[in-house]
Amino acid sequence: MEEGPEAAQARASREASGWLILLQEEPDDPAVKRRFEDWLRASPANADAWMAMQHVADVASIMPAEFADRWQAEVARQRAADVQATRLSPVRPRWPRRRWAVGGAALALAACLAIVAAPVLMLRIESDYMTGTAEQQKLGLQDGSEVTLAAGSAIAVSYEAAERRIRLLQGEAFFDVAPDPKRPFRVIASNAEASVLGTSFGVRLGPQGVTVAVAEGIVQVGYPDRGSMMPQKLEAGQVARLSMDGQISRTTVPPQLVAAWRRGQLYLRDETMREAVDRLRRYYGGTIILADDALAERRVTGVYNLDDPEDALLGLVRAHGARMRRITPWLIVLSSS
Known part of the structure; x- marks a missing residue:
């Protein structure tokens, strides 16, 4: 070949x-x-x-x-x-x-x-579908459901008689699911799972775990490989963060801000700088380095423009009195001083 x-x-x-x-x-x-x-x-x-x-x-x-x-x-x-x-x-x-x-x-x-x-x-x-840097793609699935892939994301699709299964391999995606009571719609990301019959929700896979946010309807989330843990239900405006070690924490968000990246916005609410930079990397055509762990663990809240990731990075570091250095046109280093 x-x-x-x-x-x-x-x-x-x-x-x-x-x-x-x-x-x-x-x-x-x-x-x-x-x-x-x-x-x-x-x-x-x-x-x-x-x-x-x-x-x-x-x-x-x-x-x-x-x-x-x-x-x-x-x-x-x-x-x-x-x-x-x-x-x-x-x-x-x-x-x-x-x-x-x-x-x-x-x-x-x-x-x-x-x-x-x-x-x-x-x-x-x-993967069956994959996006590159700063690329967004909207896909129609065979059952009428729609998936919007964020930049730097990938999914694998498996439809069977008893269920519809999507594996999120990287990045994040927003799902607008066509109702089908006979075939649940499941999204698998690492060791976490989100299951619905028909609704709209976003799933993000990051280095520290999986985040599920519901825009409309009800979504059930949990760890299928942990039989002793009961799945939890999320309604519109609710967000669950499922860590790699099996912990689930919950928060809320205005439903209209779920998957705000579809409109070119990065919405952050009490996330670490490490998480924020990980998400911005998918929109920057180079390399971003966090130069110290203390800065990486600081918390960030705000709305940033994904069409200008460098300006978004600058806003992030200025909020913490940190520094952004351009080493080359394709390499940026963030540090506390």
Whole structure:
């Protein structure tokens, strides 16, 4: 089967990170240089990937060591969240213990690119529908139900005689469900489940758990793998947060603000800065790094414009007297000072 352009790009990125490491290890080996030059000329994707890797080296040369460490930690955390969300087996990065000419920061960034590529490809294989950065998509299902996918989101659809089942693999979605008493409509996200007969509600899968918010009707939420826990019912304007460790907390929201991202708004109510940044990442065409844990755990409330994620980030940090630094046009670092 011929390799598609996205798969070719992902493969070239992984190979470019490998060449960066090898060229640092054997800088004077003529055989290595010849092989590298042959690879570079083999395809435009390889040349583009190598140019991107050179940008990585440029970033490393100006990035403070603590930011490079934070980048590595953030990628590892996001990778773990992807694994939890898609039930994939984790791949543990092996960080070389040598000192490279470009420096450990460049090597860490290169390895991060290779680590991130794998779950994206797996997600494309597993999902039926998927959106990219800052992309929103409205889908009609075979029973007349509608699903609106937020940016950076993915679902898998399975309709059977006894039930309608959607798996939220990443991001968030809003469901407008056509009534069918004989076939419940279930949304599975990680280890949590939302079940309805016909209603409108939103589901978000984040690194800390699943959030279900009801715009209209009644939704039942719970953990199907925890038989001892009774499901809970939510009505219009009610929100449930189901943590990965099996805890359910509840709050309320005006029904018209459920899934406000459909109208280009990010509505936050007593959420952590980490959660807010995770949601904004899906609308920003680069990388956002939270440089300290104290800032990540501060609470945020407000409405922000998703059409301008950089301005939204600036508003978030200003509210806490923090700082936003643009390291490159595609890299932003948030820190307390």
